[in-house]
Amino acid sequence: MDAEHTGDEREMETGKDGKVISRKTLLRAAVMAAPISLLVPQIPALARNMAPGQPLEPTPYCSDGDPPTLAQTEGPYFKPNSPQRSTLPGSGTALVVTGYVFNRACQPVANALLDFWQADNNGNYDNYGFTFRGHQFTNAQGQYRLVTIVPGLYPGRTRHIHVKVQAPGRPILTTQLYFPGEPRNSTDTIYNPRLLMTMSTSGGQRQGTYDFVLNIAGQPTSSPTNTPTNSPTGGPTGGPTTWAAGTAYSAGATVTYNGTSYRCLQSHTALPGWEPPNVPALWARA
Numbered sequence: 019m020d021a022e023h024t025g026d027e028r029e030m031e032t033g034k035d036g037k038v039i040s041r042k043t044l045l046r047a048a049v050m051a052a053p054i055s056l057l058v059p060q061i062p063a064l065a066r067n068m069a070p071g072q073p074l075e076p077t078p079y080c081s082d083g084d085p086p087t088l089a090q091t092e093g094p095y096f097k098p099n100s101p102q103r104s105t106l107p108g109s110g111t112a113l114v115v116t117g118y119v120f121n122r123a124c125q126p127v128a129n130a131l132l133d134f135w136q137a138d139n140n141g142n143y144d145n146y147g148f149t150f151r152g153h154q155f156t157n158a159q160g161q162y163r164l165v166t167i168v169p170g171l172y173p174g175r176t177r178h179i180h181v182k183v184q185a186p187g188r189p190i191l192t193t194q195l196y197f198p199g200e201p202r203n204s205t206d207t208i209y210n211p212r213l214l215m216t217m218s219t220s221g222g223q224r225q226g227t228y229d230f231v232l233n234i235a236g237q238p239t240s241s242p243t244n245t246p247t248n249s250p251t252g253g254p255t256g257g258p259t260t261w262a263a264g265t266a267y268s269a270g271a272t273v274t275y276n277g278t279s280y281r282c283l284q285s286h287t288a289l290p291g292w293e294p295p296n297v298p299a300l301w302a303r304a
């Protein structure tokens with residue numbers, strides 16, 4: 019059992035009158051004293067719905083007890099080398115989690131790595147195999163989709179799903195996703211309401227939605243006059259193609275954009291706002 023899994027509701031504290039009172043009692047007292055408005059579950063707004071042009075708050079980091087090396091052989095820990103898959107098979111209440119990965123400028127991050135791991139229906143982690151562990155990459159629109167089950171509860175924690183999120187070549191965000199309305203959300207010291215999923219139920223299947231915001235700056239956005247007017251043409255082995263967001267370009271590749279030819283300087287997957295005239299670090303006039 020690691021540090022994050024040893025939260026103890028029975029932790030004792032001493033009150034003003036010298037009586038020993040439990041942490042749970044303190045929390046209950048705090049809840050009783052709180053204004054009604056503070057008792058309503060605060061579901062964070064999805065990043066995609068924030069006001070355009072307003073910088074986004076990065077998704078908070080959430081410790082999971084891992085050492086920096088990530089090397090662990092036992093305990094309910096993250097395990098490296100999970101299989102690449104977006105469906106984590108197993109019995110339980112079906113759950114689909116979807117959302118986007120954005121940068122702080124609300125631009126989608128393509129090819130971002132998301133590595134999920136969670137407890138099974140009985141609250142146990144598979145520390146020998148890779149049950150309920152898997153990684154995937156966002157698509158060209160920055161979207162991910164995880165097909166799994168609702169994780170079971172285990173002592174000391176509220177219901178949660180672990181995840182590591184990383185844009186290509188950027189630092190790893192380690193965090194957790196939570197479920198609204200869980201009784202233990204008020205007693206779990208790791209829990210953060212900013213990490214609550216938006217939940218719904220359809221056809222007996224739970225559906226969660228969460229948009230991650232990585233702490234990386236956005237790229238300049240293009241002006242309307244820079245909007246490509248042509249559809250991508252040609253093939254990967256053909257001549258220059260028209261620049262298009264979502265396309266993976268290798269260093270040396272050539273494209274045309276608004277009638278001008280450009281040569282790719284660094285391999286990357288193009289995003290909206292990364293039009294060749296806007297990002298001289300990626301494109302030079304051919």
Ligand SMILES: [Fe+2]
Pocket residue numbers: 023094175178180
């Ligand atoms: Fe956990």
